[in-house]
Amino acid sequence: MSDTTKRPRKIRLGIVGGGAGSNIGEAHRYAARLDDRYRLVTGVFASTAERSREFAAGLGIASDRQYASWQEMAEKESQRPDGLEVVSILTPNNSHHAIAKGFLQHGIHVICDKPLTTELSDALELVRLTRETERMFGVTYNYTGYPMVRQAKAMIQAGELGEIRLVQVEHASGWASTLLEAQGHKQAVWRTTPAIAGKSSVVGDLGTHAHHLARFVSGLEITQLSAELSTMVPGRQSDDNAHIKLRFSNGARGLLWASMVATGNLHGQRIRVYGEKGSLEWVQENPNDLWVRWGTGRQETYSRGFDWLALEAQQSSRLWPGHPEGFLEAFANLYGEIADAIIAHGDGGRPFSYPFPTVWDGALGVRFVDAAVESHSKDGAWVNATLEPEKERFQ
Known part of the structure; x- marks a missing residue:
């Protein structure tokens, strides 16, 4: 069974998208918290700065880390000694490429909803950038x-x-x-x-x-x-x-x-x-x-x-037999494996294989x-x- 004993330090997580009314946003946040592997430190949760900051405040995110755009978030977080380590991208399909590219270029690991992009050339660019920047990149085919x-x-x-x-x-x-x-x-x-x-x-x-x-x-x-x-x-x-x-x-x-x-x-x-x-x-x-x-x-x-x-x-x-597990636990398994990969990367190693997509x-x-x-x-x-x-x- 999954090891629920004390873990290494929590990964600093940021989220783009998945704000008010987003079921998948809730699923990602629950999954990240389930095994206590992440700490949500920043995010851009809506297309307007006011709605995004209001939602971020409700999640307990500090006011100086409630950003108006993902570009501002990537730029400022990459300059902080305690900046986010990985971003989850939960926006509509046509925005995935630009956001993922921007965070990779700032040295930040990426978790992205599917489909990865709407154009194959953009997807292959993200493959290349992931390799060049030596970042972890997980895609949430959570099933x-x-x-x-x-x-x-x-x-x-x-x-x-x-x-x-x-x-x-x-x-x-x-x-x-x-x-x-x-x-x-x-x-x-x-x-x-x-x-x-x-x-x-x-x-x-x-x-x-x-x-x-x-x-x-x-x-x-x-x-x-x-x-x-x-x-x-x-x-x-x-x-x-x-x-x-x-x-x-x-x-x-x-x-x-x-x-x-x-x-x-x-x-x-x-x-x-x-x-x-x-x-x-x-x-x-x-x-x-x-x-x-x-x-x-x-x-x-x-x-x-x-x-x-x-x-x-x-x-x-x-859990033991007879106690059902489901969607959130499966989602959390991917988040946990990505956390393991990020920890291994930070320690100077790379996991032998990637169990997550x-x-x-x-x-x-x-x-x-x-x-x-x-x-x-x-x-x-x-x-x-x-x-x-x-x-x-x-x-």
Whole structure:
């Protein structure tokens, strides 16, 4: 289970975005606090200085660290001996690149929501800058922080399912089944505006989560795809549903469904992986269990919290069996791992591997969005979904 004993010093954290009314902002702040690894020292939480400072004051941030813009924050914090060490970027998609670039150039580590950027060239620039500045850069594909997702990955990596043949992954919610943006719904407005959300609203918002989950669990890369993007709600500017066929690096096949119009669905995220010996299934709304089915007909339910699970699953848990953990704990696992990496970096070392999603994973997500849009524009033709050259790989 996760070590909750005394930790090294707290990491000084700043946040851009995620202010009043932002659910994801609350999730990030809770996740950063859960294991007592961070201290929130500064932030810019709104597009106006007055609203940002009011929100910052409510969080107990000192008045001299309540900034009017992220540019001012990066400049002044980088000059302080007690300045922030890492910034979390929780703003709409089209602003991620400029903000992340600015903080990297001031020597500050970055945590960024997905999608990493709206343009692939911008994503690759962040990959390059991360390498050049030798900063840590985490992307919050937070569903890979769940213990039973890590159990699934460990079982596949150990060959328990045999050669992987099929991957079915979906992130199909029903939250935008009506034209919420016409009612002024803040999240719906920016998420369905192409100039803000990017080339594909649904693939960038939900499809990238499913894409990363499929890669993480299977251990395979998606090499080609065939996509159909649809707009189901009349009057909507962006796509809101995607069906994408996948080809994987080992020859496996897959399907990815991303939707914000799956009426009646709540979060709607699940993954099923089929190998030659057996299969497994994980559902985000029942996150403490992993269903495993073998070719012999035997079916098993693996539950979180037991000491016979894979080490990766054990280390991602806090509570004993029968006491559910969920979204915030999974989020906190990524924050904890990023804290470990920052501490190691400050001590002059670098962690051997990055268990959290990195800037490279973020760039692959942007490449996936581009490939889906390209395929759709070619009437679903199969297109390349890899990111070359391989030497760009950041890990």
